Amino acid sequence: MAESILIVEDSPIVLKIMQHLLEKHQIFFPVFVATYGEAEIFLESQEHPFFAAVVDLNLPDAPHGEIVDLVLSYQIPCIVLSGSYDDQRRIQLQDKGIVDYIVKESRVSYEFVIKLLERLVKNQHVKILVADDSKSSRSFCKKALHLHLYQMLEAETGLQALNILHEQPDIKMLIVDYNMPEMDGYELVKTIRHKDNNKSLCIIGVSGMESGSLSARFIKMGANDFLKKPFYQEELHCRVMHNIEEMELIAKIQDTANRDYLTGLFNRRYFVAKAEEYLQTALQENRHLSFALLDIDFFKGINDRYGHDVGDQVLKKMGLLLAEKFRRFLVARLGGEEFCILMPGMDIEHSAQLLSGFKNYISDQSIDIENETLSFTISIGVTEKLKPTLLEMMTEADRLLYRAKEAGRNLVITSDAYIDADDE
Numbered sequence: 001m002a003e004s005i006l007i008v009e010d011s012p013i014v015l016k017i018m019q020h021l022l023e024k025h026q027i028f029f030p031v032f033v034a035t036y037g038e039a040e041i042f043l044e045s046q047e048h049p050f051f052a053a054v055v056d057l058n059l060p061d062a063p064h065g066e067i068v069d070l071v072l073s074y075q076i077p078c079i080v081l082s083g084s085y086d087d088q089r090r091i092q093l094q095d096k097g098i099v100d101y102i103v104k105e106s107r108v109s110y111e112f113v114i115k116l117l118e119r120l121v122k123n124q125h126v127k128i129l130v131a132d133d134s135k136s137s138r139s140f141c142k143k144a145l146h147l148h149l150y151q152m153l154e155a156e157t158g159l160q161a162l163n164i165l166h167e168q169p170d171i172k173m174l175i176v177d178y179n180m181p182e183m184d185g186y187e188l189v190k191t192i193r194h195k196d197n198n199k200s201l202c203i204i205g206v207s208g209m210e211s212g213s214l215s216a217r218f219i220k221m222g223a224n225d226f227l228k229k230p231f232y233q234e235e236l237h238c239r240v241m242h243n244i245e246e247m248e249l250i251a252k253i254q255d256t257a258n259r260d261y262l263t264g265l266f267n268r269r270y271f272v273a274k275a276e277e278y279l280q281t282a283l284q285e286n287r288h289l290s291f292a293l294l295d296i297d298f299f300k301g302i303n304d305r306y307g308h309d310v311g312d313q314v315l316k317k318m319g320l321l322l323a324e325k326f327r328r329f330l331v332a333r334l335g336g337e338e339f340c341i342l343m344p345g346m347d348i349e350h351s352a353q354l355l356s357g358f359k360n361y362i363s364d365q366s367i368d369i370e371n372e373t374l375s376f377t378i379s380i381g382v383t384e385k386l387k388p389t390l391l392e393m394m395t396e397a398d399r400l401l402y403r404a405k406e407a408g409r410n411l412v413i414t415s416d417a418y419i420d421a422d423d424e
């Protein structure tokens, strides 16, 4: 659902720029007004529960920034777009609790507003833990970051922080003070990084101590950044936003590297590494695990007859349907027209039944191409014989798939059964 954004701005040029930039973002539904009076009517009517507001300080019917108080009285996150920079004004507005104060300098300023709005939407799902024994320091961080809609958690000691991180592994960031009882911030970072090699938690160290080497020690131990107390609210916002964005970018790059470009399914490299882990767990715990290889029948013929683009459409459709029907399992495109599914906890009886249903579902599908509709079928080899390595399980499934092709295609074959289209 798109988030309603109130834009209060009397300059037609600024309105036009904002309109243009917001149009590109489906996630926002902007409501434009030019005066305090109009804004008041919209806010009072509650027709649109506004997610955030972007306001100009100098309006024809409210020239002294009165709009900020109005928006904040409705507890709506408020971004100020100002024509000029005034340091005292900025501090006053920040004390009132605005999200940010941005000067209309160039296109970059407006793009920053959009970026802030996008961040506010995302921040609602970002958990940040503040570990500090000083109540006032914790409150400062909590209040400042809450304005940007982050989910805030607190810990008074290093040990408490460790427990919270253990209980809530979805916490994205830890802001940690050096001086804490039981376990200081430095020891806490050391303990976390010792356990968490993949660095999925972003850590910002903070301290009021004079020692210049402390920041370097924190960072060498694995912290991502360091802030010296006392710091401005704005500096905290910027550092937090910068680090969260960097983490999100890394996660995006990692995910892209793990996926097949055409179908968006996992690629062979990721699948093999992950599936090997599942196999080893199944072997250790003596659990069921099924592995299936799926191959589109006569795919070369589809390419030859309709062209490569249509072939790609078929692969995409297959990827989409696999992702939809087997979303609780590990699904990948191994390459070409070959796909695979790893089903932890599934015995062969159930996996073969599921796969047989899917095979029939695929043969009922059609793809519209110009004046024709195209249908296709798939063959499947599936095994639950746990082998010492995934490669050996893949070889076994490949042998069964080959038998399905030999036996006429559009078949599911397990180690000891032929399941054809008429079985269900």
Ligand SMILES: Nc1nc2c(ncn2[C@@H]2O[C@H](COP(=O)(O)OP(=O)(O)OP(=O)(O)O)[C@@H](O)[C@H]2O)c(=O)[nH]1
Pocket (backbone or CB within 6 Å): 262, 295, 296, 297, 298, 299, 300, 301, 303, 307, 308, 309, 310, 311, 312, 315, 335, 336, 337, 405, 409
């Ligand atoms: N469109 C498209 N074709 C691809 C892609 N990757 C591989 N292919 C083609 O997939 C075809 C695979 O053909 P074959 O291995 O002969 O298999 P088949 O025609 O499906 O025959 P059976 O598996 O025996 O039913 C080849 O023509 C490849 O060029 C791709 O990403 N897109």
